[in-house]
Amino acid sequence: MLSLNTPKPFSTPFLSHPAQVQPPPLRHNFIPRRHQPISAAITPSRPNPSQSKLNLYQPFRPPVSPLPPKFRNLNTDGQLEILTNRLGLWFEFAPLISTLIREGFTSTLLEEITGISAIEQNRIVVAAQVHDSLIQSNLDPDILSFFENGGAELLYEIRLLSQRERAESAKFVVQNKLDGEGAQELARSIKDFPRRRGDKGWECFDYNIPxxxxxxxxxxxxxxxxxxxxxxxxxxxxxxxxxxxxxxxxxxxxxxxxxxKTEKETQIEEAVKVPVVRMKTGEIAEATSVIVLPVCKSEEKDKEVKEAPWECGTKGEFGIVEAEKEWKRWVVLPGWLPLVGLKRGGVAITFPDARALPWKANRWYKEEAIIVVVDRARKEVETDNGFYLVVRDGNGGAGVGGLKVERGSALKELGIEESLGTVLLVIRPPREDDDDQLDDEEWE
The missing domain is CATH 1.20.58 (Methane Monooxygenase Hydroxylase; Chain G, domain 1)
Incomplete structure (x- = not known):
């Protein structure tokens, strides 16, 4: 016969039955404390005396209307009537154009209603902004009054100048009674002057005087x-x-x-100083004038140089480039000073590296190709320090044929009196870093 013994309950806290759970005896010295209520109140920090004086509340202030006081209470029909009948001075009703465009009118619609063309609308609005800047510069009221009638065209032309330049230019326009074309020429000369640094005589003129x-x-x-x-x-x-x-x-x-100096003396002096320039990315797009030259390879010796077009220039209202005959390769260069006056006979020679040059270039000749600009109209070897384009026979130090640049003194020692042309400029391609400029001892 089998008998079952009922197991005794374990004294363990892990049993789920509450009656069988026995709390363990306290074995540490624990002194119960009297319970105190917990307060949730937050004690504010001490205010900063400097901040307590600030009034953070700022009432809403609508933006100042750009319209003159006499036009601010007009409705849309009234504003259109002012523009249609030109009631007032041009710089007074010019803000009406901007206000109506913000309300949904287009330039074309305003032209149909008021008769002011879209071009004239833009001219008036921009000229009014220039007029406001002249007021802020404390320009003489007598000078400002000159532009009250028909002055929008004049002030529009000086829009790209700084506030100081605008004030000085406005004085010059009034004193010399310039028209719109004259004001445009003045503004362009002021903007162009800093870019002409290095041109002949540039340092003798004062940029601060229009x-x-x-x-x-x-x-x-x-x-x-x-x-x-x-x-x-x-x-x-x-x-x-x-x-x-x-x-x-x-x-x-x-x-x-x-x-x-005579023209010939100047040309000889410039021939001695052959600049080595590094082109910059986008420089042609920013140039005020450019020159287009046929391109020849140095490997072709003198064949291409003699066959390349001698005349190339822009013609017509659109400045279309025309050459005396067809040619495969052309290059567009900024109108740098050494190239000014190169009307006939200019040619660009491409070299794979700078070993074709007669000066030291050991630091950069293997890195990049170069372009040498030559004036074929000046073939005579005139000065010892000049540089000239000649044919290399292949027996020289480089051991290769083709074209090279040689100093005048070296050519005279060989009895050579005529070259393929005088070197005007050496051009290096654009690069992101400009830390590899030539030292004086490298390019002499």
């Missing part, structure tokens, strides 16, 4: 003519009339009196 900037423009245009001519003298006389500083006037007077 008339000097315009004078330098005429002076630079005069030197674009290849030799003495009526056009050259006329440009120099204009430059002299506008020059103010003594340095600028003396420079121009010397050119007019023939005291400056």
């Amino acid at each position: 008339s000097e900037c315009l004078s330098f423009t005429y002076y630079r245009q005069a030197h674009e003519y290849s030799g003495p001519s009526e056009e050259r003298n006329a440009a120099l006389k204009k430059a002299l009339d506008l020059a103010v500083t003594e340095k600028a006037r003396k420079l121009i007077e010397d050119d007019l009196e023939g005291k400056s």
